[in-house]
Every structure is written in structure tokens, then in C-alpha cells.
Amino acid sequence: MAVKPLVAGNWKMNGTKASVAEFVAIADGVSPALADAVEVAVCPPATLVAALATLGRLPVGGQDCHADASGAHTGDVAAEQLKDAGATYVIVGHSERRADHGETDAVVAAKARAARRAGLVAIVCVGETRAEREAGRTLDVVGTQLAGSLPDGVEPTNTVVAYEPVWAIGTGLTPTVADVAEVHAFVRARLVERFGAAGAGVRILYGGSVKPSNARELMAVPEVNGALVGGASLKAADFLGIVAAYA
């Protein structure tokens, strides 16, 4: 199955109303030809989802959602609210959420189910820490996270997996191409094992210090179907330099 790659920007806790101009600059840089080759999305902080989505230029995503559709959960955002604000995607299980908020695989799976219930595509994140990689446990850890964080019924239309080694996030460090290839092949095998033909079509993104200078090399790795980009998605020129890997 031909899989259209996805390059998604994760702005994390960055951005104000002034950032709308950066989003527009990103959208302006995605030519029709580029849009045929790659889907480009931006996941801004929740405060900006509606403002960006209303422009109708590029798909927009949230960075987290609660498992419930509504209720007494001060400070949380429901997948239904992101959908109502115009979102297409929602990131769940980012390692910063797992670390800062103690999110377990079961919590992440519940959020992925909530995303589907609301009609959003869940971008489910997995990835090992430096200590886990050094102990040779990368595939074990990623396999356990996948098993626990992906709900049943995964389809290419409702789920994207992002492999983000924790030690590569915001550090300027990236795994070798061979290491990325090994993990992505492993993730693909697990997806096909559990979800059959549907698992073959689920996009697997690489995330962690993706930059214009390394995007082409990383995006060419087999089973890498795009990128989840943090810091370099905040500036249109950098983000578009990454998207250009698909030009």
C-alpha cells in the first residue's frame, strides 16, 4: 500500500497569537506539488488550535487529550473539544507527557481510543531512554510500549505511530540510520503481526532532533513515513527545509 508521508510539527509549550504568522508562512511554503507528495501538519498548544484550524490551510493537531469526553477534569482538554476546534490529529503518549505526568501505556491507549471516538487521528509516541538503549533494551521497550499504548482496531486512517528516542529529543543527537531502520522495521513487523493488512499502512514517523540538514537521510530510511518535529518546526524556514526532503 502506498503510504503518503506525514511531517508534523510539535510546537510543544511554545507559541502565542503572534505565531499564527509562522503557521501561515509554513502553509505558504507547501506548494501544490509538495502537498501531493507529503502531508504537512502542525500541532500547536491548545490555545492556538482553533485559530490555526480556522484558517483551513493545513491540518492541525492537539498535543494531548483526556480519555473522557467531558467532565470534572480541571485543565484537561477532551478529544471532542480538539475536534470541535478544528483539529485533525492529536499526539498522545509523548515522552514529555509520560515523564512529566506519569502517563502509563494504559493511559496512552485510553487517550488513543478517545481520539478515535472523537474522530481524530492519534499520533501515538514510543521510544527508549538513553539508559534503555545502552542496556540493549530498545526493542523490548518499544515493543512493550506499542503493545500497551495501541488500542485494538488500529487502522491507517485512525492512528500514526511516532518513534521518538527520548535521548534524541531536543539534544541534537540522532540514532544512526541503521538504528532507525532497525526500530522502524521492528515497529512495522509488530503492527502487521497485530493488525494485519491495516498495520502495513499505518504511518511510522521518526522524531528527535530532525533538522533540514539530516531530514533527507532520515526520511529515506525504509519504513520511515515522515517526521515528528519539535524545535525545528517553530520557524517556517527550518520546518519547510525538512518538508523539502520530499520535494
Ligand SMILES: O=C(CO)COP(=O)(O)O
Ligand atoms: O519531541 C519531539 C517531537 O515530538 C522532537 O523534538 P525535537 O525535534 O526538538 O528534538
